[in-house]
Amino acid sequence: MRLSVAIVGSGPSGFYAAESLLSAFPDCEIDILERLPTPFGLVRFGVAPDHQSVKRVTEGYEKTVSSGRVHYYGNVEVGCDVTMAELRDCYDAVVLAVGAPRDRPIGIPGEDKRGILGSAAFVGWYNGHPDFANLHPNIDVERAIVVGNGNVALDIARILVLSPNELAATDIAEEAADAITRSKLREVIVLGRRGAAQARFTNPELRAFARLDRGIPCVEGDNLSEHTLEGLSEKPRRQAERNLETLRSFAELKEKTATRRITFRFFARPLEVLGGESVTGLRVAQTRLEGSRVVETGTQEDLSCGLVIKAIGYRSPRIPGIPFDAARGRLRNRDGRIAPGLYAVGWAKRGPSGVIGTNKADGKALAEQLRDDMKTQGKPGRKALEARLTARQVRWVTYRDWRLIDEAEIAAGQGDHPRRKFVSVADMLALLDRAQENTT
Numbered sequence: 001m002r003l004s005v006a007i008v009g010s011g012p013s014g015f016y017a018a019e020s021l022l023s024a025f026p027d028c029e030i031d032i033l034e035r036l037p038t039p040f041g042l043v044r045f046g047v048a049p050d051h052q053s054v055k056r057v058t059e060g061y062e063k064t065v066s067s068g069r070v071h072y073y074g075n076v077e078v079g080c081d082v083t084m085a086e087l088r089d090c091y092d093a094v095v096l097a098v099g100a101p102r103d104r105p106i107g108i109p110g111e112d113k114r115g116i117l118g119s120a121a122f123v124g125w126y127n128g129h130p131d132f133a134n135l136h137p138n139i140d141v142e143r144a145i146v147v148g149n150g151n152v153a154l155d156i157a158r159i160l161v162l163s164p165n166e167l168a169a170t171d172i173a174e175e176a177a178d179a180i181t182r183s184k185l186r187e188v189i190v191l192g193r194r195g196a197a198q199a200r201f202t203n204p205e206l207r208a209f210a211r212l213d214r215g216i217p218c219v220e221g222d223n224l225s226e227h228t229l230e231g232l233s234e235k236p237r238r239q240a241e242r243n244l245e246t247l248r249s250f251a252e253l254k255e256k257t258a259t260r261r262i263t264f265r266f267f268a269r270p271l272e273v274l275g276g277e278s279v280t281g282l283r284v285a286q287t288r289l290e291g292s293r294v295v296e297t298g299t300q301e302d303l304s305c306g307l308v309i310k311a312i313g314y315r316s317p318r319i320p321g322i323p324f325d326a327a328r329g330r331l332r333n334r335d336g337r338i339a340p341g342l343y344a345v346g347w348a349k350r351g352p353s354g355v356i357g358t359n360k361a362d363g364k365a366l367a368e369q370l371r372d373d374m375k376t377q378g379k380p381g382r383k384a385l386e387a388r389l390t391a392r393q394v395r396w397v398t399y400r401d402w403r404l405i406d407e408a409e410i411a412a413g414q415g416d417h418p419r420r421k422f423v424s425v426a427d428m429l430a431l432l433d434r435a436q437e438n439t440t
Contacts, residue, residue: 004381009097011041013346074397110273141306148311
């Protein structure tokens, strides 16, 4: 009998899972279900728009779909168009590759004011995610504060200061590009509650700030002597040493002509978002390290700003009937196993950590688990799914349909733009309607 597998989510973890299953089970049938018409998840909506080389990873995903044993069902929402229970009835195994698209709360007073946003929403907006097309954040402010010391925080800070020429080489959403170009922004503060040595960002991301057209990076006080490497193991120590060296090198850029400044400020913990209905500032406490603990020194400061973006981590979505680990922001699982025939991969399994390639290991582990677990198989799979969707008049988007959307986006790019993304599901479906009319 042929093994049938449904993968919920079409980001990197979903495609790597499909790739591993194809290798392990030559006769398997794999269906990838995605809520949006467009595939690739984090690559399309999370990777920074000026990192086009990173997005070429989708070329490998194309090969997976081209195998003929993998079908794509875009514009299908699990829990709405088809239930989780129905999927488990239809398929021998269901794999949840739903990522971690929800922002973690920062947990301070004033977090609900207008002008404070989570990184998932803000990154989704400038990357053209349909869920955030109507976000319309006000970035026409003189100072913005990005809370967090990971690569996402650096991406946001960098995107905010890109010049029109730099933006032209990206696939950033048109509204975002226009807003960044028009903004009166003069400074972006990247705020971390620990020291530079404890920052989670990687050195290539940090070095990119030295190559900006109109942005100049600096470190608050230009004093990095207080940043200790004590207690770091070998690999984190090497990364921290490189980061400290890069941060010190920013002092050499002082003479550079720039209209926007990126200030790295360490040992500062957010206490309260200031203002009335809208953000006017952020109150922070000075901190220090006592061993591995962050403690406050007793000194506080109010930083004026018109925009606060919290980039402090993500959480997986809660799925009815699926146990959730609230402390770790992920689906509750044991090395990927949730229940018989039900599995998790990627951030839904591990929590939001690692890079795109980290998900490959999850795919390989999944294939091994299915070898051990699938003692019986033979559920109807694809045939039963399509029968349910057809009966409910659900319009699913095939991979061939996606290629039509892809071609239209690339054709809409102007000058150096690699593409102009659709930011509306309705517009994508309208394009497919026109294409169908032209072929009938």
